[in-house]
Structures are given as structure tokens and as C-alpha cells.
Amino acid sequence: MRIYFVKRLLLMVPTLLGISLVSFLIIHLTPGDPALLKLGDSEQRSGNQLLAAQIIDETRALYGLDQPLYVQYLRWLKRILTFDFGESLRDHRPIIDKLKERIPVSVKLSGISLLFAYLISIPLGVHSATHPYSIGDRVTTIVLFGLYSLPNFWIATMAIVYLGGGDFWNVFPVYGLASPNAGSWPWWQRLEDELWHLILPVTCLTYYTFAVLSRYMRVGMIEIIRQDFIRTARAKGLGERTIVYRHALRNSLIPIVTLMADLLPALLGGSIVVETLFSIPGMGSLSYEAVNTRDYPLLMAIFTLSALLTIRGLVMKRAQRPEGYWHIVLRQFRRNRVAIAGLVVVLLLFIIAAFADFIASDKPLVMKYRNQVYFPVLKDYAAWLGVARWETQFQNVSFKDFVASNFDKRDWAQFPPIRYSPNEVSLTSVLRPPSAQHLLGTDDVGRDIASRVVHGSRVSLSVGFVAVSIYVLIGLFIGALAGYYGGIVDMIASRMIEIMLTIPTFFLIITVVAFLPPSILNIMIVIGITNWPTVARLTRGEFLKTKSLEYVVAAKALGASDVRTIFRHILPNTIAPVFVAATFGVASAILIESTLSFLGFGVPPSKASWGSILSNARQLLPSGWWLTLFPGLAIFLTVTSYNIVGEGLRDAADPRLKES
Numbered sequence: 001m002r003i004y005f006v007k008r009l010l011l012m013v014p015t016l017l018g019i020s021l022v023s024f025l026i027i028h029l030t031p032g033d034p035a036l037l038k039l040g041d042s043e044q045r046s047g048n049q050l051l052a053a054q055i056i057d058e059t060r061a062l063y064g065l066d067q068p069l070y071v072q073y074l075r076w077l078k079r080i081l082t083f084d085f086g087e088s089l090r091d092h093r094p095i096i097d098k099l100k101e102r103i104p105v106s107v108k109l110s111g112i113s114l115l116f117a118y119l120i121s122i123p124l125g126v127h128s129a130t131h132p133y134s135i136g137d138r139v140t141t142i143v144l145f146g147l148y149s150l151p152n153f154w155i156a157t158m159a160i161v162y163l164g165g166g167d168f169w170n171v172f173p174v175y176g177l178a179s180p181n182a183g184s185w186p187w188w189q190r191l192e193d194e195l196w197h198l199i200l201p202v203t204c205l206t207y208y209t210f211a212v213l214s215r216y217m218r219v220g221m222i223e224i225i226r227q228d229f230i231r232t233a234r235a236k237g238l239g240e241r242t243i244v245y246r247h248a249l250r251n252s253l254i255p256i257v258t259l260m261a262d263l264l265p266a267l268l269g270g271s272i273v274v275e276t277l278f279s280i281p282g283m284g285s286l287s288y289e290a291v292n293t294r295d296y297p298l299l300m301a302i303f304t305l306s307a308l309l310t311i312r313g314l315v316m317k318r319a320q321r322p323e324g325y326w327h328i329v330l331r332q333f334r335r336n337r338v339a340i341a342g343l344v345v346v347l348l349l350f351i352i353a354a355f356a357d358f359i360a361s362d363k364p365l366v367m368k369y370r371n372q373v374y375f376p377v378l379k380d381y382a383a384w385l386g387v388a389r390w391e392t393q394f395q396n397v398s399f400k401d402f403v404a405s406n407f408d409k410r411d412w413a414q415f416p417p418i419r420y421s422p423n424e425v426s427l428t429s430v431l432r433p434p435s436a437q438h439l440l441g442t443d444d445v446g447r448d449i450a451s452r453v454v455h456g457s458r459v460s461l462s463v464g465f466v467a468v469s470i471y472v473l474i475g476l477f478i479g480a481l482a483g484y485y486g487g488i489v490d491m492i493a494s495r496m497i498e499i500m501l502t503i504p505t506f507f508l509i510i511t512v513v514a515f516l517p518p519s520i521l522n523i524m525i526v527i528g529i530t531n532w533p534t535v536a537r538l539t540r541g542e543f544l545k546t547k548s549l550e551y552v553v554a555a556k557a558l559g560a561s562d563v564r565t566i567f568r569h570i571l572p573n574t575i576a577p578v579f580v581a582a583t584f585g586v587a588s589a590i591l592i593e594s595t596l597s598f599l600g601f602g603v604p605p606s607k608a609s610w611g612s613i614l615s616n617a618r619q620l621l622p623s624g625w626w627l628t629l630f631p632g633l634a635i636f637l638t639v640t641s642y643n644i645v646g647e648g649l650r651d652a653a654d655p656r657l658k659e660s
Helices: 002-029 034-039 043-047 049-062 069-081 095-130 135-149 152-163 187-225 228-235 240-258 260-269 272-277 283-292 296-316 326-335 337-354 376-385 399-406 449-485 487-502 505-514 520-530 532-546 550-557 562-599 610-619 625-653
Strands: 366-369 372-374 412-414
Touching: 002 069, 002 296, 002 487, 095 135, 095 187, 095 240, 095 272, 095 283, 095 296, 135 187, 135 337, 135 625, 152 187, 152 272, 152 562, 152 610, 152 625, 187 240, 187 272, 228 240, 272 283, 272 505, 272 562, 283 296, 283 505, 296 505, 326 337, 326 625, 337 449, 337 625, 366 399, 449 487, 449 520, 449 532, 449 562, 449 610, 449 625, 487 532, 505 520, 505 562, 520 532, 520 562, 532 562, 550 562, 562 610, 562 625, 610 625
Parallel strands: none
Antiparallel strands: 366 372, 366 412
């Protein structure tokens, strides 16, 4: 164990250098000039261009921004080694002072959430594992999937609307961690006040973590209970309670304690969404402010501290066994009725996304005008593809107005069930609650929410599948090379994987997307190139296990090339766990896109997405409950369905969890 620990520490040296280089390049190669941000929009810049240029040059020289990149990197690395992060561009305060103020708040918030998550997940997981496939276990599984699928920004928003003095009840405080006059109160009243302020943010941080931990606890406990030493204990006459709590529980705690390594960065980074919504002065809200204000030194400091904390977790973390075998997947999956139901919902969502214009549009599906039949929705598709053109009389026309003013008794038009396009503005129908005319209500400019929810499914599903396809291809390629060739190739690939794993993924995505123009393609690419390490690590483990099997050795002995051996013999037999991970990945990508759009870093305003609807609702808090409820339910239903399908595939692909 000591040798393993020392080896891991030594391997972390190149990993640390790689992390510092990646963090430096990400911040410095993104669009924008720190010198311009440092100066701001001063009168000197606007009034005297020559003087402004001189000031900018002096500012670049003062901060070393006129030096080559490698010189800037070495200077920055030297400061980082002494924990000298410099000054914030925003308020000129030392960054280390800002971190000292914010870190304790996030540690308190995330630490309490993590404690509650473990206290809830362990007994819940034990109960599910000791009563597998019972009605209680199935109900618990569905509830946990529901909690796992709920985005925390939606839960936080709904909590503010329903419990924080919005359209319903004023039960809990929703801003900060203390009341305005709490400083003059006795300590016990201040403590009570702080605990009351913590209830909503801690709940929003806890539910997701304990849902994940409970599933890990159940899986680990089921596997341990089926081990030989447990059978031996039963054969010797030990009581079931003793077997479960003295023998099985101790061994099944190892995986979820190991998960602490993945959860450690949350103690430093806090929750960007929760801290921002509840105005809590922690690391999460500081990160959000740094991205919005392009505070480069502060961004680099947060990157570095989060990476260092994750490295500590990687050193502590032991390798985990890969899961799954492909040959029983489909047969076992078909037996899982809940998973089949989830698959049906996923297929229905695909149909809605594919035929969104036939469900919600301001153009008729079919109409007869002057004895001629038209198909405006199909014609719109053809015009978009460039294979047809609109007739002159229908160009730039509102079909509803055209029908009302030009049709006679012989003409007719059949509109879709929802007769509004997602971006159709109606200033006479502003902020209308759900009604017969607008099934899900309207927003602050009169756009129909039902239409926007339907068309938003296209954005979410396309982002999910394209992003996952990108990172699965990258992960398969790197993981296959590392696992098959080993040696120096494996060492380089492993360091690349560790470097990417130590960088806080969501914060990295926000940082990169914030510097790029709003685009669905940009979101797809950024999510894809930042999430491949998990697939690469999984593929590497499967290749290491499979490449020494007899059929692979026989293929090599018969003269099969490396390419044929990898793609013809090994990959088809190791793809099952990757396929399962990809299913969960689609759900995760949908949540990421929704969160990005909610924070204002997502799709362009002209595109309807579930996250952008919720972002608009955020500006109207605490009113307009329908603006938060329906898009949140759409996200919940979609993510839950994908997670149920993924769980069904995972159980089917792992014979150790096969239902007997």
C-alpha cells in the first residue's frame, strides 16, 4: 500500500504540470483582453484613442501581458507554487483574501449537505439491497431516479416560488445566510437564524447526492451479499442482522467512501447555481461572478484550487472493477418493465422533437385556398433546405391573419394542435396563466410556453446525442490505445485522463462557453471535449481485462493486425459498459445544457430551450409559477427516462446483479 501511494504521488507531478498548463491556456487563449477589462469603460478610452492605447500598453507591461506565452506561464507557475494568485481585475483586492472569505461558506454548505446525503443514503441503500426487486425496492428506485433527474436550478427556483414568498407561501428565507439585523442578536438566535436560512440551499444540494449514493450503496451491497464469505457465514448459523451489519455493510461501504474523492471538489467549488440563486457568498457565486466579469486571475485561481483538491481525491482513490458483460443484455433488459417504460417515453420524446412543427406552429398543416391545396409546414421545411420557394402571396405573411382576412366559405385550413410558433410574440397576452387558449400559459412577451416546451425538446435531445457521440468517440479511441498497447502509451493516456478529471468540468464548460458566441454547436462541442475521460478510463479497463483472453491471443497468433484485433475482436466485447455510460451521458448532457441556458450561457435567445424558459422565469421570481413548473417537468421526465433506460441496461449488462 505504501509503494502504491508513493507511486501515485510521483505520477501526480506531471499531472500537476499538465493541469497548470491546461488551465493557463484555457484562460489565455479564449477571446478577450485582460488589459481592456482591467481598464473598463473609462472616459479616457472613449475620449482619447491615442491616450487609451498608451494606457493599455502600460497595463499590459505592468501585468506581464506583453511577454511571450511561455514566459507568462512560468511567472504564473512560480506565483502559484507560493499561493500568490495576484489581484482581482474587478475590485483590485488580493485573490487569496477573497478565497479566504468564500471558502468557509462553501465548506459549511457543502459539508452539511454531504453529511446528510451519507446519513440518508446508507440505510436506504441497505434496505433496498436486503429486499431486492420487492415493491418497496422498485418504488425506492423510481423515487431516487426522480430525484437524480431533477435539476437543482429548477428545484431551487420552485422552492423560491412556492416556499419563499412567491405566488404561494412565505415559509423560508431565500437570500443569504443571515437576517439583516442578526449581527446584534445573541449567539443562539444567530445560530437558529443561520440554520433556518440553510434549509432550502442544503436541501437543493443534498437530494441529488444522496440519490446517487443510495444507488451505489444498493449495487455494492447486493454484490457483497452474494459473495461466498456471506454464504459461509449463513451456513455457520450467524443471524441475518449480524451478517448484514457486521460483515456485508463494512465491505459495501468501501465504494461509497471512495466516492468521497469525486465529491471533494464540491467542498471548495460550492454550487454555482444554488449559491447564485440564494445569494450565498461562497465559492460557487464567486465562480459565477468571475466568469461574468472575465476576471482572469480569479478564474485561474479557482481552477487551480479545484484541481488540487481533486488530485487529493485521485491519490486516495483505488481502482474500481469494470462492470458488465454483453451477452445477456437484451434478454435481461426485456424483463425489466420499468426500463421498457422508460424506453417508450424516450421514443415518444424523439417523435415530439422530430415532428415539433407538426405539433406547435403558426402555419397550417394543410389548407385549401382558391381550389388549391397547400402544405405550409412541409413547404417551410423545403424552403429551409433550399429545394423550394414560397409563393409570392405567402412570403413574410402571418398565416392566421391571412386566413382571417382572405378565406371565404370554400377555403379551409387545419392548424397544428398548438397554434403558436415558439418565438411568436403577443403583447396582448403577456404573463397569462394556463388556459384553454394557451395550455401552459405565456411568458413576459406573450410567447406560448407549450410551443416553446415542444420545440425545446429538439435542442435538448440534439445536444445530448451529439455531445455524447463526440466524447464517446474520443474516449473509445484514447482508452483503446492505452489499454491495448500499455507501457508509455498507457502512461501518457492516463496522465491526460487525470488532467481532464482534475479540472472541474462544469466550471470549465461555463468558462469556455462564456467566451464563445451563443451557439448550439459550441455547446455540443464543449460538452463533448470535456467529458471523454470517463469513457476513456472505462474502455481502458475493459481492454486491459480482455486483451489477455485466449481468443485475443489466438487472433494475434493467426496474424491479425493490431487494428483488426482492436476493432474486430476486443472492442465488440467491451462496448457494453460504454454503451450504458453513454445512455446516462445523454441525460447528463441534457442537464448541463439546461443549466447553461438557465445561467445565460446557453443557446441563442432566438432558440427555444427548456433552460432558457427557466432563465426567463428567474427574472420574474417569485411570480409566474407556470414558467418554472412545465419546463422543469419536461427536463425531469426526459432525464428520468434516460436514467431508467441506463439503469436497466446496466443491470442487464452486469450478471452479478442478475435477478434470480
